[in-house]
Amino acid sequence: MGSKSTDIVWHDASVSKEERQEKNKHQSFVLWFTGLSGSGKSTLANAVSRKLFERGSHTYVLDGDNVRHGLNKDLGFSPEDRTENIRRIGEVAKLFVDSGQIVSTAFISPYREDRHQVRELLSDGEFIEVYVEASLEACEERDPKGLYKKARSGEIPSFTGINAPYEEPENPELTVNTEQKSIEESAQEVVDVLVNWNYIEEQ
Incomplete structure (x- = not known):
């Protein structure tokens, strides 16, 4: 890889984030879904996105597996590659937040x-960490992929929860337990919190 260029200057956009938010009629922010593999992150993120979309919000989901098919296909699963991912x-x-959208990310993001x-x-208030809580036993029993x-057979050497660490959030904005609630109930809980916090309008 070549050396980093020092001749790069940030170019201000002609349309501001605030103008986009005003037109979209909602705040723009990140819903960062984190949890073990099999906890339901992707399913929950997509369920929330569908509910927001049906309310007229501008939303998009960045899913861990999907992103590794393109943008991050050059990365493995070493601690360094996980950090770069x-x-x-x-x-x-x-960039999605700057465009005025609500972006949900579904990544183990173990660290x-x-x-x-x-x-x-x-900026303050633009990152909402959602801990999708489920025990290792429950996730391993589901094992959707x-x-x-x-991992147990040794085919995956660095698998989170088995032979690689997962550091639970210490102070997440929201914890959703997918062992105790269905995806539908969990998604509605997230939407209700966003309404209560005035991120989106009540309907």
């Missing part, structure tokens, strides 16, 4: 420091 997603999420770095990229079975 989240750094890139944070920068992309920031607290990486999630904190994304929070630091955004068969990854836990592969």
Whole structure:
């Protein structure tokens, strides 16, 4: 890779984030869904996005597997690559927020420091950490992609929760337990919180 250019200057847009928010009639922010594989992050993020879309909100979901098919297909699962994966997603999420949209991200994002770095990229109130809580036992029993079975057999050497760490959020804005509630109930809980916090309008 070549050296970083020092001749790059940020170019201000002709349409501001605030103007886009006003036109869209809602705040723009990141819903950062984090949790173990199999906890329901992607399913929940998409369910919330569907509810927001049906309310007229401008939304998009950045899903871990989908992003690794394109933007981050050059990255593996070492601690360094996991950090770079989240750094890139944070920068992309920031662009979505600047465009006036609500962006949901569904990534294990196992390290607290990486999630904190994304929070630091955004303005106050623009990063909402949603801990999708489910026990390792429940996630392993679900095992929707068969990854836990592969990890237990040694086919996946660095799998979060088995042979790689997951650092639970210490002070998430919202915790949703997908063992105790259905996806529909959990998605509605997220939407209700956004209404109560005046991120989106009540209907």
